[in-house]
Amino acid sequence: MPFGLLRFGMSRHYPEPRMFRCPDRLKPHYDAVIIGAGGHGLAAAYYLARDHGIREVAVLEKSYLGAGGTGRNTAIIRSNYLTAEGVRFYDESLRLFRDLSADLDLNLFYSRRGHFTLAHSDATLRTMRWRAEVNKHLGVDSELVGPEVIRRECPRLDLSCGGHTPVLGALYHPPGAIARHDAVAWGYGRAASQRGVEIHQQTEVTGIRVQGGRVAGVETSRGFVETGKVLSAVAGYTPAVMEMVGVRTPLEVHPLQACVSEPLKPWLDTIIVSANLHLYVSQSSRGELVMGAALDPYELHSTRSTLDFVEGLAGHLLELFPFLGEVRVLRQWAGLADMTPDFSPIMGKTPVEGLYLDAGWGTWGFKATPVCGKTMAHTLATDRPHPLIESFRLSRFEEFDLVGEKGAASVGH
Amino acid sequence: MKLMRCPVNGWRPIQEFSYGGTFRAMPPPEECSDRQWADYVFHRSGAAAVKKEWWCHLASGVWFIAERNTSTDEILRTYLYGEGDHHE
Ligand SMILES: Cc1cc2nc3c(=O)[nH]c(=O)nc-3n(C[C@H](O)[C@H](O)[C@H](O)COP(=O)(O)OP(=O)(O)OC[C@H]3O[C@@H](n4cnc5c(N)ncnc54)[C@H](O)[C@@H]3O)c2cc1C
Numbered sequence: 001m002p003f004g005l006l007r008f009g010m011s012r013h014y015p016e017p018r019m020f021r022c023p024d025r026l027k028p029h030y031d032a033v034i035i036g037a038g039g040h041g042l043a044a045a046y047y048l049a050r051d052h053g054i055r056e057v058a059v060l061e062k063s064y065l066g067a068g069g070t071g072r073n074t075a076i077i078r079s080n081y082l083t084a085e086g087v088r089f090y091d092e093s094l095r096l097f098r099d100l101s102a103d104l105d106l107n108l109f110y111s112r113r114g115h116f117t118l119a120h121s122d123a124t125l126r127t128m129r130w131r132a133e134v135n136k137h138l139g140v141d142s143e144l145v146g147p148e149v150i151r152r153e154c155p156r157l158d159l160s161c162g163g164h165t166p167v168l169g170a171l172y173h174p175p176g177a178i179a180r181h182d183a184v185a186w187g188y189g190r191a192a193s194q195r196g197v198e199i200h201q202q203t204e205v206t207g208i209r210v211q212g213g214r215v216a217g218v219e220t221s222r223g224f225v226e227t228g229k230v231l232s233a234v235a236g237y238t239p240a241v242m243e244m245v246g247v248r249t250p251l252e253v254h255p256l257q258a259c260v261s262e263p264l265k266p267w268l269d270t271i272i273v274s275a276n277l278h279l280y281v282s283q284s285s286r287g288e289l290v291m292g293a294a295l296d297p298y299e300l301h302s303t304r305s306t307l308d309f310v311e312g313l314a315g316h317l318l319e320l321f322p323f324l325g326e327v328r329v330l331r332q333w334a335g336l337a338d339m340t341p342d343f344s345p346i347m348g349k350t351p352v353e354g355l356y357l358d359a360g361w362g363t364w365g366f367k368a369t370p371v372c373g374k375t376m377a378h379t380l381a382t383d384r385p386h387p388l389i390e391s392f393r394l395s396r397f398e399e400f401d402l403v404g405e406k407g408a409a410s411v412g413h
Numbered sequence: 414m415k416l417m418r419c420p421v422n423g424w425r426p427i428q429e430f431s432y433g434g435t436f437r438a439m440p441p442p443e444e445c446s447d448r449q450w451a452d453y454v455f456h457r458s459g460a461a462a463v464k465k466e467w468w469c470h471l472a473s474g475v476w477f478i479a480e481r482n483t484s485t486d487e488i489l490r491t492y493l494y495g496e497g498d499h500h501e
Contacts, residue, residue, distance in 0.1 A: 239459030298432035
């Protein structure tokens with residue numbers, strides 16, 4: 001290895017193959033421009049090139065690849081949602097995730113863990129029974145289980161929660177999984193780049209030019225680019241981008257924080273979520289406990305971290321796992337969650353012809369990366385919303401036709 | 414600790430307050446169209462800006478207006494509804 005490193009240091013050229021090409025100038029025209037090199041934007045670029053033969057595509061990223069929610073999430077993947085629309089959509093994503101490592105030729109560390117959402121009250125138990133029935137009806141592996149199953153699968157958990165909020169049962173979703181979020185973005189980026197897509201980092205979209213109700217191009221920090229199709233895939237930055245064309249959305253941005261502990265020997269192989277305690281935790285392949293809690297309580301467009309968050313989280317974590325009292329927190333961070341009033345995403349066409357929207361990803365968008373890429377590529381290529389996303393259209397709010405995922409999302413993701 | 418000034422109770426820790434959303438003028442429910450009503454109910458000016466917001470001091474139940482920069486989290490002014498506008 002030292003020799004390899006030396007060669008690296010001495011070489012005038014980059015001695016290893018790059019994950020993706022970094023072209024030094026923007027072309028004057030592309031068939032499609034994607035704003036945001038998060039997982040969603042990169043996946044859409046990949047499927048546009050692979051499935052629809054649209055390769056003159058530029059993905060424009062104001063920062064670095066994966067700088068947004070894609071590189072900040074706690075990587076939980078599941079499909080046990082509450083509405084039929086949601087379950088079908090997320091379950092297709094799970095199917096795509098399962099062979100994505102092979103498809104992208106990159107190890108995504110996709111790891112099936114089993115996902116428990118604990119219920120500490122009768123009301124929660126009732127919603128879970130409802131969810132389990134919807135899930136089973138749609139062919140998703142999901143069931144309501146009692147404390148004995150939880151004890152078997154996660155023996156270190158204190159089911160009595162110190163005596164004051166005992167666990168009554170859980171919604172158990174065996175296919176629940178985690179994956180390396182960076183690898184998902186890099187894998188899609190590389191595969192898209194191999195098919196001709198250009199990824200431009202440090203390139204901010206500052207305006208969208210509209211002529212006669214149609215998209216004509218985008219203004220960027222590096223000049224104007226002509227294009228007839230633009231996909232906005234900027235999650236927490238969506239309101240600012242939509243403001244460029246005067247399109248109103250119901251999005252409200254709140255920070256969502258997370259943290260990891262120091263690495264521990266493997267002891268937790270399931271994903272544990274408690275809606276009542278606002279907590280979720282899993283153990284990564286490095287041994288760190290990856291932990292999150294509820295959304296920050298008020299609107300803020302900043303990725304600052306707070307002590308309130310870790311304090312609250314630690315208190316609840318100790319109710320479930322009292323033996324973790326000595327364990328230290330290693331890192332803490334935040335990302336921006338673009339929340340919708342019904343906890344479902346906003347996907348599809350907009351009032352501006354040629355402008356497509358993939359947003360409203362709040363706390364739950366990582367797991368949807370593959371299916372978003374696929375359905376948004378279809379929508380862009382055919383100018384028709386993919387059947388799986390029709391009910392997530394932006395106009396549903398004006399039509400008072402919401403897709404209420406709220407019951408399932410008290411702890412989001 | 415982050416502090417906020419309640420117009421009645423003075424400076425208190427932010428944990429004592431609850432956020433009530435951006436202040437928005439309600440269109441006349443009887444006269445406006447369904448579209449205007451939906452716009453009022455659902456749509457937000459979601460981009461970062463200095464915004465006028467509803468806040469409540471939980472311990473005393475006082476509702477008031479705060480002007481806050483939603484990208485830096487700086488609270489610029491707080492005042493009771495109907496009072497602060499005079500200074501503008
Ligand atoms: C702490 C945390 C935990 C989470 N946990 C989970 C979880 O367990 N499971 C789950 O499914 N989801 C989870 N999420 C949600 C998930 O991370 C997001 O919904 C998802 O990553 C959104 O991906 P995206 O590709 O749409 O957007 P992003 O990854 O946010 O990418 C958007 C990109 O657009 C760029 N951009 C913005 N404006 C411009 C502009 N004007 N010009 C050019 N580029 C621009 C940004 O720099 C950014 O890179 C979590 C989120 C957070 C913050």
